[in-house]
Amino acid sequence: MGHRDVRVRGFAARAGGWSARHRWAAVGIWVLFVVLSMAAGSAAGRVEVSSSDQLKGETSQAARIIEDAGIEEPAGESVLVQAKAPGGKATDEGFRTAVAQVMAAVRATGEVTSVTSPYDTQSISEDGRTALVQFDMRGDGETAGERVEPVLKAVAEVQKDHDALRIEEIGGASMKKTFDDAFGDDFKQAEYSAVPVALGILLIAFGALVAALLPVALAITAIMATMGLMGVASHLQPMSDTANSVMLLVGLAVGVDYCLFYLRREREERAAGRDAATALRIAAATSGRAVIVSGVTVCVAMAGMMFTGLADFQAMGLASLMVVAVAMVGSVTVLPALLSLLGERVETGRIPFLHPDKRRKRTGRSGADAESRFWKAVLKVVLAKPGLSLVLAGGALLAVAAPALGMRTQELTLDQEFGDSVPIVATYDRLNEAFPGGSDPAQVVVRAKDVDAPEVKAALADFQKRVVSSGASRGPVDVKVHAAENVAVVSVPLVGGSDQDRAEQSLAVIRDEVRPATLGAVDGVEAPVTGQVAGSKDFNDQMTGSVAPVFAFVVVFAFLLMLLCFRSLTIAVTSIVLNLLSVGAAYGILVAVFQHGWGASLVGAEGVGAIVTWLPLFLFVILFGLSMDYHVFVVSRIREAKTRGYATRDAITHGVVTTAGVVTSAAVIMVAVFAIFGTLSMQSMKQMGVGLAAAVLIDATIIRGVLLPAVMALLGEANWYFPKWLRWLPDMTHDETPEPIAAPSAARPSTAGATDEGVRVPV
Template identity: 80%
Template sequence: MANAGGGPRGVAARAGGWSAQHRWAAVGIWVLFVLLAMVAGSAAGQVELKESDQLKGETTQAARITEEAGIEEPAGESVLVQARNGTAKATDAEFRQAVDAVIKAVGGTGEVTGVKSPYDTKSISRDGRSALVQFDVRGDPETAGERIEPVLNAVAKVQEEHKELRIEEIGGASMNKTFDDAFGDDFQQAELLAVPIALGILLVAFGALVAALLPVLLAITAIMATMGLMGLASHLMPMGDSASSVMLLVGLAVGVDYCLFYLRREREEREAGRDGRTAIMIAAATSGRAVVVSGVTVCVAMAGMLFTGIGEFKSMGLASLIVVAVAMVGSVTVLPALLSLLGHRVEKGRIPFLNRAKRGASGPDGGSRVWSRVLGGVLKRPLVSLVVAAGALVAIALPAVGMKTQNFTLDQEFGDSLPIVATYQRVNEAFPGGTDPAEVVVKADDINAAPVKQAIADFRERAVSSGASRGPVEVVMHDAQNLAFVYVPLVGGSDQDKAGKSLDILRNEVRPATLGKVDGVEAPISGQVAGSKDFNDQLTGAVTPVFAFVVVFAFVLMLLSFRSLTIAITSIVLNLLSVGAAYGILTAVFQHGWGASLVGAEGVGAIIAWLPLFLFVILFGLSMDYHVFVVSRIREAKLAGRGTREAITHGVVTTAGVVTSAAVIMVAVFAIFGTLSMQSMKQMGVGLAAAVLIDATIIRGVLLPAIMALLGERNWYFPKWLRWLPDLTHDEPVLPPTQAVPGTRHDDDRPDPVRV
């Protein structure tokens, strides 16, 4: 595995060689790096993503004005008092007694402030059967859910005393508490289950405990280091709530994959009769190189999220990029050192019945007997295989043509699994837009100046007369900060389309005719509906640059790494086909409801807005793991003198076991998230699991070999006009089965304590 100059040529080969030679130093450096990253991250602390960092546009402008003024809007809550029959009215004495009891009960908890009677605020429904008691939760709105329980208990007690009425609380704090209680444990359990599931699958794949523990150990240490580095990075780019969860998923996936690829190759070389160091060096130059190519490609894909301009996406992208880079470095440095230290002890803890089963399933080249048969059929009729497989994937992808994306309302996200969802629906029916009003942040040099006050009054009047709102439009003044907050219940309520039209009337008609005529006044309009619209607008605008960035850079990396225009093009096409099939499955199941009951889902009529772009980036990156690994093995066999079809057979069959194991781990981990009750998480889990399954079977096992068989020698086409590009192939000569690296030992079953 040495070049003419006597030293390894590739980065991975050099790193593996040094680590195997200085194994204790390599392990020590890795452990020190992980510890330093964790300590530094803990000392620096993590900067959380603020609302003003999330988006561009009016929503961010409103958040920035509010933050700069030092105003922290309290968490608002409402209690619905509603007649259960058609005769009771809010004007009835018994109804009034219940409202007074609610006001007294919530006020008596000491946890709320600004309790308002519906008779003072005119918060009575048009049919007179419902009323809203409104108040704010004291203290930090971010932690209001932790203090809301006494208030909920007080409201529940009033309900017990007035059973003839429906008395229910809803608001940001109560919803957060309900969701945390219902789903917080689910998320934690899902994350905790991921590691033992991965370990169990690796035990089956390797048939030995030590070999199975190594990939999990690498993934966990990479995740630990990344958690620390995220704290440091957050001072440059604040981290959102989802960044850690996505980082954990991606880190576990790539950490296990990279180690799996490397370890499987090292074991294969040992089984071919090579000594330990030679096996490690071959694994470093082949699988190690594939890990580097794959890792850089995945990092590029994750970097695509930075181009969205959306704070949550940017933090997820950065966290994922860091964990992939850390896992990649660990795979080509500390892993060879550990393999050198362990020697044949990597086979400790062998499980006899698993090893017998694996030997029974082995085919040519030590590969999978099942995949050998499948591949035999594919290579016998490559054109038929290509047409059938590609046709099937195109058919699966077709529903995606009509994909509809939107941010989910509460009832879409949780269905009828929680009582608070029914409360949300009842409040929206009685008070359309009342619980999620548009919020106009009015900033002026003098908020009490006559022209400004008149403009606010005109805005209130026109908001109702224009048909955008039915009122009441509430104004809260902050004289010291020269700010005013105008709350406008939107006609349309929880109906995103109708509420969006009402928002457009406010922004494009009402505001220009009133507040827009006063010099020096800023009046951005935010709120839930506005935030959803601004998010969707920005996401739509980001699709093209993100897709272009990821596809172009992935193409260039594949071109430079394999020195083949054909390989680069087919890689992109196959990955896009895989993503398209995932989109089609999502649309069919969750939008149209086809087979939704099979995954415990409801056809909600749409896909959560952030998922298509997120899936594209994640899948495009992760699918490169398999593709680079398989194509690298085919190319290696081709350079060793095998014919194209023989090289394809060797590459696919010998990698089938590790690709299948890696895919099963990913599918199992992603499927855990598909079991959660939240529709958005269910969509993410099902989409990722389905795409990985398709990618590891139909794409890599059928389409890739069929296309390469049809292309033959054209697989390696590299036009003369591109030969000026840098050569990143770093090909290493393949040694005969029992040949060792010059100058190395053969008897390393018990590694030399001084030199390998």
């Protein structure tokens, strides 16, 4: 077979070549794109996910009835007044005085309405020590958290005059304020920490300030552009604050990683003696292509969230998909232009002792070679005993994944979410103890043709009696009738309170027994049950139903992409299996730490007994996408070496060793950024951070360094198996071998060095 020089024609190479030739145009187009995206988002405004869109089932039905009726549901608040001494009673004179002062104080703020006395509503606990002053916040219930501060201050002032009593406010608005404050503070901390952490690791990896700043700058501009695009997209798919947070997390991780892959390959080629233009062409054809394959795979995985039917997940999926696409395009267009513009100046701001040139002088090794020594030693052992390595590493990961078989998911209650880190949690616990279920009552939204009709009134009264006699509630059961809209809202404190399992049993009694026998017996009456417990139950049911379609979509499309991009059935199958193994191990760690509490204190967490409902599916989609980063990058390098004529084992060694430095740096950045979320105060954020960090760490070490080479070594030439009946599929592998620059060598390529001097394309 003869050889001749062939110009690489892949999209990544063409894009990189064009950008390098039209440097200022490429940079200008990118800046214009970012500015126009932000301007378009600002002009279009933003549509937020509404309550009725959040869930399917009864929760959504109830929200739609309220929205259709135009009822502005106020945020309900309560002030818990409790005698500290065991013998104290709500009938004591001092207690009555405190209740009167609380009522006067909250009225005086002008922010509340419908203030009721516990002596009128019988809101006094069974032991007589605790009473509730109840009222509603004026205005829209969704924004009441922003207006509750004066009321909280007024209640705190009353507390100062009564040392023998606990006087504490809790309710929809105050809990929302607590949540938003904690959520906002947490994410500010994460945002402020993530960028400096990523920059610090890049400084260590590159040893030069400008080289380290480039990936961070590109990731930040990609995030800014996506923020604008999210505003435009929200008119088709409403967005949410959660989508913002996930977009930021994913954008920073992939934006930095993609630039890192590209930049390190360009540096490596220059270190091997190639001129700047050739190094840039090779980086575009190899790392640029890996970035595109990886980016498209991540986008496909994110698109899987659209199949959940859950508005928040669909928003997260679309936002993540957009930021990955923007970061991917930026990496293969504006980055080559910037590298071409900067030239040698990319090494400006060299850090003493960290720059590769300094390391080379001290050790006599190139930077890439020095970084790969550890992996060379590991690979020597793995390739000597691939079967044993596969059994040990695979068995260890299966053991780590085993606890996931007992995974229990639920929406976390306030005390589970925050532990004792915020004072309102103690109030929440005291309220639940005195009035079981009172902090998160179920709400039955009743719509009838005529809510004042005798049969409807009788059914409502019967419901009130039966819901208590059935044992589902201890009362008080409150009914608010909106006669003009023919809607009634019944609040039912559930027996079980913050114990989700017991509360769900109470909910089941209401939905399956009490409602059908009372309200369900009246023609034309709708009575969906909503509330925190009902929402958690409906969300869990919806998530369970969406697992199969999301799983199938992500796995099938990832398989097809790998099949097309590597033209190997074996590589496509092993990619999927290894990714699933890393996700399973992450699940096992989550369950062990957060559900069973094993080693929870090591991450500053508590064993809350459950995994937050949305996390398993979210982790599957995110991790399945992100783990392809490393896999595509390493396998691309292995296949590149194989195409050059390496034997399979030598190609494996070459691929893993030459990518060791860049993948290690990328993994450290991802783990560090995700670990920041593991330090936040909210348990759901801790779970997300620990799950993501653990999976990336496992993927970048055990999967990439042990299992992948062990499996490929055992398979040998079967790695490249591509059956004849699939050869009609388009060949997308043509652009992964870079342009040659040296004469062909008669000898088989050596794996001794970190790079090769010549690259040939067989034709």
